[in-house]
Amino acid sequence: MDEVKTLSLIAVLAPLAGALIAGLFCRSVPRWLAAGAAIVGVAAAFLASVCVFLRVLEWPGYFFNGPVYTWLTSGAYTFEVGFLIDTLTATMMLVVTFVSLMVHIYTLGYMKDDPGYNRFFSYIALFTFAMLMLVMANNFMQLFFGWEAVGLVSYLLIGFWYTRPTAIHANLKAFLVNRVGDFGFLLGIGLVLAHFGSLDYATVFAKAPELASATIRLWGGAEWPLMTVLCICLFIGAMGKSAQAPLHVWLPDSMEGPTPISALIHAATMVTAGIFMVSRMSPLFELSPTALSFVIIIGAITALFMGFLGIVQNDIKRVIAYSTLSQLGYMTVALGASAYSIAIFHLMTHAFFKALLFLAAGSVIIGMRHNQDMRNMGGLRKYMPITWATCLIGSLALIGTPFFSGFYSKDSIIEAVKLSDIPGSGFAYFAVLAGVFITALYSFRLYFLVFHGKERFGGTGDREQGAGDKNHDHDEQHHGLLPGEKPRESPWVVTLPLILLAIPSLAIGLFTVEPFLKSDFFSGVIHVDSAAHGAMAAFTREFHGWLTMGLYAFISPAFWLAAAGVGVAGLFYLKRPELPAALRRRLGALYVLLDNKYYFDRFNETVLAGGARLLGRGLWRGVDVALIDSLAVNGAARAVGWGAALLRRLQTGYVHHYAFTMIIGLAVFIGLWVSFPLLFGMGVQEWWWRWIYAR
Numbered sequence: 001m002d003e004v005k006t007l008s009l010i011a012v013l014a015p016l017a018g019a020l021i022a023g024l025f026c027r028s029v030p031r032w033l034a035a036g037a038a039i040v041g042v043a044a045a046f047l048a049s050v051c052v053f054l055r056v057l058e059w060p061g062y063f064f065n066g067p068v069y070t071w072l073t074s075g076a077y078t079f080e081v082g083f084l085i086d087t088l089t090a091t092m093m094l095v096v097t098f099v100s101l102m103v104h105i106y107t108l109g110y111m112k113d114d115p116g117y118n119r120f121f122s123y124i125a126l127f128t129f130a131m132l133m134l135v136m137a138n139n140f141m142q143l144f145f146g147w148e149a150v151g152l153v154s155y156l157l158i159g160f161w162y163t164r165p166t167a168i169h170a171n172l173k174a175f176l177v178n179r180v181g182d183f184g185f186l187l188g189i190g191l192v193l194a195h196f197g198s199l200d201y202a203t204v205f206a207k208a209p210e211l212a213s214a215t216i217r218l219w220g221g222a223e224w225p226l227m228t229v230l231c232i233c234l235f236i237g238a239m240g241k242s243a244q245a246p247l248h249v250w251l252p253d254s255m256e257g258p259t260p261i262s263a264l265i266h267a268a269t270m271v272t273a274g275i276f277m278v279s280r281m282s283p284l285f286e287l288s289p290t291a292l293s294f295v296i297i298i299g300a301i302t303a304l305f306m307g308f309l310g311i312v313q314n315d316i317k318r319v320i321a322y323s324t325l326s327q328l329g330y331m332t333v334a335l336g337a338s339a340y341s342i343a344i345f346h347l348m349t350h351a352f353f354k355a356l357l358f359l360a361a362g363s364v365i366i367g368m369r370h371n372q373d374m375r376n377m378g379g380l381r382k383y384m385p386i387t388w389a390t391c392l393i394g395s396l397a398l399i400g401t402p403f404f405s406g407f408y409s410k411d412s413i414i415e416a417v418k419l420s421d422i423p424g425s426g427f428a429y430f431a432v433l434a435g436v437f438i439t440a441l442y443s444f445r446l447y448f449l450v451f452h453g454k455e456r457f458g459g460t461g462d463r464e465q466g467a468g469d470k471n472h473d474h475d476e477q478h479h480g481l482l483p484g485e486k487p488r489e490s491p492w493v494v495t496l497p498l499i500l501l502a503i504p505s506l507a508i509g510l511f512t513v514e515p516f517l518k519s520d521f522f523s524g525v526i527h528v529d530s531a532a533h534g535a536m537a538a539f540t541r542e543f544h545g546w547l548t549m550g551l552y553a554f555i556s557p558a559f560w561l562a563a564a565g566v567g568v569a570g571l572f573y574l575k576r577p578e579l580p581a582a583l584r585r586r587l588g589a590l591y592v593l594l595d596n597k598y599y600f601d602r603f604n605e606t607v608l609a610g611g612a613r614l615l616g617r618g619l620w621r622g623v624d625v626a627l628i629d630s631l632a633v634n635g636a637a638r639a640v641g642w643g644a645a646l647l648r649r650l651q652t653g654y655v656h657h658y659a660f661t662m663i664i665g666l667a668v669f670i671g672l673w674v675s676f677p678l679l680f681g682m683g684v685q686e687w688w689w690r691w692i693y694a695r
Contacts, residue, residue: 004055004064007048008083011093012136014044015100015128023122034118038125039104045128046097053090062086063524065138065202077193084138084201086525088344092135092276095348099267099355100128102497106359107260109493110366114258120160124264127153131269135276140189140199143277147185147241150270151178157261158254167256174250181240181247188233191216195226205283205527212287231284231291235298238274242328245302249600251325252309255317259362262317266324267355272347275331279340283527286338289422292533296336296417297424300431303329305598307435310442312594315372316361319446323398324354326435330413333428338533339416340526345516346409353397353406353505356498360391363494364450367487368457371480374446379455383487388451390498395447397505399440399562402553405509408546410436412517412539414558420535436558440565448573457481513546 018041022034056062063086072079083089104124111120130153134146151174159171189199195211196204208227215223238244243251251271255262265271278285278295285291303326310322327350334343365372367384381388397406414436417429457480481487489495515521518540530537543549553559572579584591596602650661 004052004085005066005068005083007052007055008064008085008136009068011045011048011052011097012129012132014041014048015125015132017041019122019125019129022118022125026118026122029118031117035104035108035121038121039101039108041125042097042101042104042128045132046094046101049090049093049097052085053094056085056087056090060520067138071141077198079141079199080139081142082138082200083136085136087521088276088279088525089136091344091348093132095351096128096131096135096269099351099501100124100131100264100269102355102359102501103260103264106263106362106494106497109491110260110362111258116160120157120258120260123153123157123160124261127157127261127264127269131273134273138201140192140201140204144186144189147237147273147277148182150273151175151182151241154178154254154261154265154270157265158257160257160261164256170250170253170256173253177247177250178240181237183236184233185237185240188230188237191226191230191233195230201280208283208287225288225290227284227288228290231281231288232294234281234284235274235278235291235295238278238332239298240274241277242271242274242332243302243325244274244298244328244332245305246600248302248306248325249597249604252318252321252597255315255321259317259358259365262321263355263358263362266321266358267351271324271328272331272351275328275335275343275347278332278335279344279526282338282340285335286527286529286533289532292336292338293423294336296333296420296422296428299329299332299334299336300424300428301329302326303333303435304431304438307438307442308594309597311438311445312591313442314374316364316374316377316446316450317358317372319374319442320354320357320361323357323439323443326439327354327398330410330432330435333417333432334413336428337413337417337420337422337425337535338528339413339420339536339539340528341516341522341536342409342412342416342539344522344526345512346406346413348512349397349405349409349505349509352501352508353394356390356394356501356505357398359494359498359501360387360394363387363490363498364391366490366494369481369485374449376456376480377450378453378457379451380487381451384451384489386489386495386498390495390502391451392447393502393506395443398443399565400436400558401562402550402559403510403546405505405507407553408509408513408549409516411549411553411556411558412513415542416535416539419538420533422533422535425535433557433561437561437565440562441569444566444569445573448569453574453577457485457487510546513549514543517543 015038018038021029021037026034063084065082065084065086067080067082069081070078071081104121107120107124111117114120127150130146130149132146134143134150137143137146155171155175158174159167161167192204193199195214195216196207198204198207211226214226216226216229218224218229236247239247251266254265257265285295306322306325306329310319310326313319313322327346331343331346331350334340334346363384364377364380364387367380367387368377371377393404397404400407400410414429414432417425417432420428528536572583593599
């Protein structure tokens with residue numbers, strides 16, 4: 001147990017040390033030292049995670065749950081930093097550190113000429129530390145710390161090129177949208193503390209069945225089930241971090257950051273935090289069918305409608321970004337169907353092949369001299385063979401090709417949803433099944449446009465700064481290849497991570513499908529009420545091994561839908577390239593709707609942001625300017641000025657004015673002296689003696 005605790009401390013503190021060395025001394029240390037410190041720190045975390053994972057496998061049912069540091073004690077409440085090491089945590093640690101290590105190595109080549117080289121390594125190492133703190137937490141306080149830390153570092157990374165207005169807009173957008181989700185998340189944590197009296201996972205999960213029927217009064221006299229409100233509040237936080245509709249709008253714009261961080265955010269860290277959190281909270285979500293129904297419907301909407309948007313994108317990174325949104329929807333659907341282990345399974349496989357696709361896109365961008373528009377590519381297969389082969393593997397895994405890693409997790413989600421009886425599961429099944437065709441269509445549209453067909457070099461398109469860019473003014477940089485110039489394969493520091501990520505993208509599903517689906521790998525960690533939510537149990541009864549599952553896939557609807565998507569993509573973008581333009585003209589209104597991303601951004605900017613600005617302007621003019629400035633502050637100043645002006649008229653400096661004033665004052669005093677007692681019916685002398693006696 002002490003060994004696991006020590007390894008856990010190494011895993012979480014090593015990236016932090018690398019981030020501090022690269023960040024605090026970024027202006028003084030040489031590049032090799034900053035990069036080396038960050039890479040060594042993440043490599044140490046990966047090795048420690050491997051050791052932790054092996055220990056957990058070696059001792060079935062083992063887990064470590066204990067405090068590391070007491071941060072604050074307030075009355076009966078204690079807030080601690082602590083670790084919970086079990087199969088779920090060990091799996092997440094392994095995925096996060098491996099993908100992060102690949103991204104760190106890739107960054108050596110991709111960012112080699114960027115002036116913010118040291119700063120970038122500091123940020124990505126710090127990002128790894130924050131994600132590990134999140135997944136290793138044993139209490140809600142530390143979970144919230146990691147939750148906010150990944151949000152903060154993502155803000156820094158998305159806006160890494162801070163001289164670009166689009167990057168600044170994107171990181172502010174990500175930060176604000178995540179604050180909306182985090183407000184709900186914080187409300188959920190507040191409800192936990194108020195009703196459970198503790199933020200420790202074990203205490204909360206043990207007490208949850210006692211409060212399964214508890215209600216709370218939110219407004220009016222209506223009683224609301226506590227578990228439903230609590231779980232929906234927590235899931236709103238997951239909607240922000242894991243980019244579920246309608247809080248998905250920040251994620252495509254995060255492509256303004258460098259490609260390595262696009263891979264890190266979209267593959268294994270920030271966007272998967274919500275999926276992990278809901279899986280960890282399974283003892284709470286299982287007590288609220290309403291919350292599960294809410295989760296599965298939101299996931300289905302995201303999986304289907306975000307996939308449509310990938311079809312109309314021309315920026316290579318944005319196509320993959322919308323793919324991430326759709327796949328996150330698949331994971332969320334699995335959560336809503338109580339198939340938490342399948343959601344984590346897809347999280348793991350997705351981390352590998354999505355990181356591979358993003359890094360392959362970055363390799364293409366380098367080869368195309370930072371032209372990101374797929375319409376200016378084509379025929380790259382013969383110029384970039386390693387990038388082509390690895391991108392093909394990632395694409396096949398993404399669309400769920402039998403025996404590839406993505407097939408086992410994605411097909412498992414489809415089958416689990418089919419067997420689910422949660423309200424909304426019928427719509428979810430249609431969404432994930434239709435999403436198979438859409439995923440294949442946009443994935444192989446990208447593949448064919450980039451690597452096959454006619455060479456379309458020399459055009460101009462969107463561009464990001466990276467290797468070869470030595471200043472931040474992109475308007476002065478050339479976009480795309482020069483006339484007559486041909487693409488070249490990327491250096492080994494870029495292609496090596498592609499090869500290492502292609503291996504698990506190809507084969508890891510074969511070895512992990514049975515432990516994730518049928519064994520007791522997550523026993524005691526993920527809790528499912530099999531009597532009420534039997535989809536997972538029914539699916540595992542039908543599972544007969546990886547080979548049978550792979551062979552059966554060839555007669556399943558999902559396989560033929562994927563094959564149809566690939567065929568349509570080949571027809572439209574290889575055989576008949578004039579068809580997309582003709583179809584776009586015929587479906588003009590639908591294309592405009594998709595091109596404008598369902599007008600979510602316009603609604604947010606016009607109604608929400610515009611309404612907030614209008615309200616702020618009204619409060620500024622009505623309260624700040626009119627009431628506070630004009631009436632309270634300036635009004636008081638004017639009143640003093642008016643009084644001073646009046647008194648100044650009496651202070652003339654002339655003796656005869658003062659003598660006249662004294663005479664007038666004496667006359668008034670005598671008049672009052674004489675008239676006052678008469679008002680009370682007594683003489684002056686009697687009033688005088690009464691006044692003296694009173695003194």
